[in-house]
Amino acid sequence: MNGASMPLPAKIRREQIYDLAKTTGLASVDELSARFEVTPSTIRRDLALLNEQGKLARTYGGAMPLEPHPEASLLQRAGEFYEEKQALARWAADQVQPGEHILLDGGSTVGVLAHHMRIFTDLDVTTIGINSLQELGGCPGIRLTCLGGQLREMSQSFYGPLTELGLARMSFDRVFLGADAVSAEFGICEADHVQTRLKENMASRGTHVYVLLHSAKVGQRPFHAWANLPRPWTLVTNSDAPAEQVQSMRDQGITVQLVDTGAGTPPSPTGH
Incomplete structure (x- = not known):
């Protein structure tokens, strides 16, 4: 709702619809109707x-921008939502146990996780992310493996x-994954299908699979x-994630862990 x-006015409404399509992805006709307090027609x-x-x-039920949504680089994303990612x-x-085999995705939030794993003393870690390699390389308690391939800049x-x-x-x-967004309706969102296929393959190799995503990306x-x-x-997202998205995911059998900003404690140097 616009709150008014x-x-x-129609011109302003259309400008806002266009801006919405470019920034967060366009909602359905019904969602836009409710948001702007006008009829679906x-x-x-x-x-x-x-x-x-x-x-x-x-498109069916809505529309999409003709201009591609700009993808932020890892460097740009690294400085966003610092407290939430921490x-x-x-x-x-704190979920990881000694002696486990861990797979780390690329992405800024998973890179922060790699930093918190530096004090572990008995762990096998495999990653596709250069930031995680930089964080964990040389840590004596971690046996580190890189899954090579083509570098995505x-x-x-x-x-x-x-x-x-x-x-x-x-x-x-x-397995710890990142994502560009998550939707109860569609799943995990990425910039291209090469990445989505890789996410599915990574998830299929793990006993426990987590998607780390700050709440601003939930429902986008x-x-x-x-x-x-x-x-x-x-x-795994922040506690201010949209309640309807959280409930819809739970209704589908997806576990949603809500984390308060600043919540949680670093793993014990002796236990992990």
Whole structure:
């Protein structure tokens, strides 16, 4: 809802619809109707006009931006939501037990988790992320393996057939994934289908699978590539995540762990 007693002027409403499509991924006609306090037929006319202007492409039940949503680099994402990522990483690190085999995805939040794992004294860690390699390289208590392949510059992580070939020969006690977004309706969102296939392959190799994602990404649809992870898996996000998304995921059998910012404690140097 826009919070006003009267609906926005049509021109402003259409500008906001276009901005919404570019920034977070466009909602459905019904969601836009509720958000802007107008009828679904009004929203359909807005989308049709934006389509005529070359700004949006119509899809079933909504529309999508013709301009691709810009993907942030790992460096850009590293400075975002610092406290939230720290809280998620502390909780995740506390789940790991001595002697386990761990798989770490690329991404900024998983990189923070790698930092919290530096004090572990008996652990096998495999990763595709350069940031995790930098964090854990040289740690005496960690036996570190890199899944090589083609380097993806934006995420500073490896992917491709060589990465997947290595995965096919390994299994893990715990798999920690990142994501660009998550939706109760569609699953795990990434910038392209190469990444979503890799996420699914990584998840299939683990006994316990976690997706670490700060709450601003829950319920968003910035791209059009999705991964359906094998269940069970756990979404680890901050406690201010949208309640309807959290409940919908739980209704689907997905475990959702809500973490307060600043919650959790670093793992014990002796126990982990």
